[in-house]
Amino acid sequence: MPRVKRGTKRRARRKKLLKHAKGFFLTKGKLYRSAKEAVNRSLRYTYRDRRVRKRDYRTLWIQRIGAAARNNGITYSQLIHALKTGGIDLDRKILADMAVHDAEGFTALVGSVKQHMPKQSPAQGHASKTGAANAARHVASRQPKAEPIRHHEEG
Numbered sequence: 001m002p003r004v005k006r007g008t009k010r011r012a013r014r015k016k017l018l019k020h021a022k023g024f025f026l027t028k029g030k031l032y033r034s035a036k037e038a039v040n041r042s043l044r045y046t047y048r049d050r051r052v053r054k055r056d057y058r059t060l061w062i063q064r065i066g067a068a069a070r071n072n073g074i075t076y077s078q079l080i081h082a083l084k085t086g087g088i089d090l091d092r093k094i095l096a097d098m099a100v101h102d103a104e105g106f107t108a109l110v111g112s113v114k115q116h117m118p119k120q121s122p123a124q125g126h127a128s129k130t131g132a133a134n135a136a137r138h139v140a141s142r143q144p145k146a147e148p149i150r151h152h153e154e155g
Helices: 007-020 032-071 076-086 092-101 103-116 126-142
Strands: none
């Protein structure tokens, strides 16, 4: 079998890789071996960070929606729950955009959504339940503890 030296193929492959490494610092942009490592690492980071970017935007949207919802007297979780029960299909990206650029529209949306929220009396509310439980626990903690019963004297 004849010997193959791969002259043009090798050059084309290395040229393509060095083109990807253009602008990298020092030898990472000029020497093939270090450029290859740097390009592989950068491709791993770009793959990972495309997913991280989606997470970051989602958290940003949630923060914006939560801040706008609190300005309208409702929490983020109550707003999302009321939207789902009301059958309003708006994703967080659209809601965040409304909160930033169309505050009146967001206020109107919150006003229409408040109809779908369950009505709670103060006796049934979550805060009163935990408040009563905490008060009972606090009173119980101030009671003196009974001494343990000892059957014989320990010396």
